Amino acid sequence: GAVVSQHPSRVICKSGTSVKIECRSLDFQATTMFWYRQFPKQSLMLMATSNEGSKATYEQGVEKDKFLINHASLTLSTLTVTSAHPEDSSFYICSAGERSRAGGYTFGSGTRLTVV
Amino acid sequence: GNSVTQMEGPVTLSEEAFLTINCTYTATGYPSLFWYVQYPGEGLQLLLKATKADDKGSNKGFEATYRKETTSFHLEKGSVQVSDSAVYFCALSDRGGSEKLVFGKGTKLTVNP
Numbered sequence: 054g055a056v057v058s059q060h061p062s063r064v065i066c067k068s069g070t071s072v073k074i075e076c077r078s079l080d081f082q083a084t085t086m087f088w089y090r091q092f093p094k095q096s097l098m099l100m101a102t103s104n105e106g107s108k109a110t111y112e113q114g115v116e117k118d119k120f121l122i123n124h125a126s127l128t129l130s131t132l133t134v135t136s137a138h139p140e141d142s143s144f145y146i147c148s149a150g151e152r153s154r155a156g157g158y159t160f161g162s163g164t165r166l167t168v169v
Numbered sequence: 170g171n172s173v174t175q176m177e178g179p180v181t182l183s184e185e186a187f188l189t190i191n192c193t194y195t196a197t198g199y200p201s202l203f204w205y206v207q208y209p210g211e212g213l214q215l216l217l218k219a220t221k222a223d224d225k226g227s228n229k230g231f232e233a234t235y236r237k238e239t240t241s242f243h244l245e246k247g248s249v250q251v252s253d254s255a256v257y258f259c260a261l262s263d264r265g266g267s268e269k270l271v272f273g274k275g276t277k278l279t280v281n282p
Contacts, residue, residue: 162212
């Protein structure tokens with residue numbers, strides 16, 4: 054079945070530094086990738102949608118300059134949290150979809166970001 | 170806009186008990202409906218899905234039927250196991266599953282031996 058690899062699974066960084074999270078589709082071409090943020094004991098909040106080769110579409114309230122998304126190829130999307138602060142600590146999850154597949158998305162295993 | 174409402178947890182059951190987690194939705198058009206499961210510390214896994222009215226999704230003993238008349242997609246399992254302990258999310262997408270998902274808030278299930 055479809056597999057999405059997300060790295061790193063956990064990262065701890067100092068306040069003010071930037072962190073890059075990668076999301077790769079291993080056996081299919083991800084025409085669309087989604088980035089979610091999950092707060093403790095809450096649901097997933099969609100941050101942005103990225104389509105290969107075009108700029109990401111951010112949801113209302115998400116700072117595009119803080120959360121940089123790049124979808125340079127059909128198998129790779131990256132989320133960079135710039136100038137991270139403790140309030141950015143969260144669980145970030147990517148998911149990948151392919152327009153030729155009907156129904157369902159494949160999710161990465163998530164990245165636990167802790168900013169100290 | 171589209172939205173999903175699912176019963177709030179946590180839900181605690183004994184092994185072999187019957188499980189129902191309610192989910193209702195509001196959507197324009199004809200969404201696809203999904204249940205995802207999240208085990209502790211992990212990402213989401215698709216549990217089952219239904220893409221049109223009256224479809225029944227099933228997997229690992231879990232079932233859910235797409236009820237357009239009641240705009241519901243309740244998750245059921247006849248006999249839960251300890252290994253079913255996880256958070257369950259109901260979700261919808263508005264165009265065949267290739268568009269963004271709208272999630273419910275999740276229901277945490279704990280199954281005790």
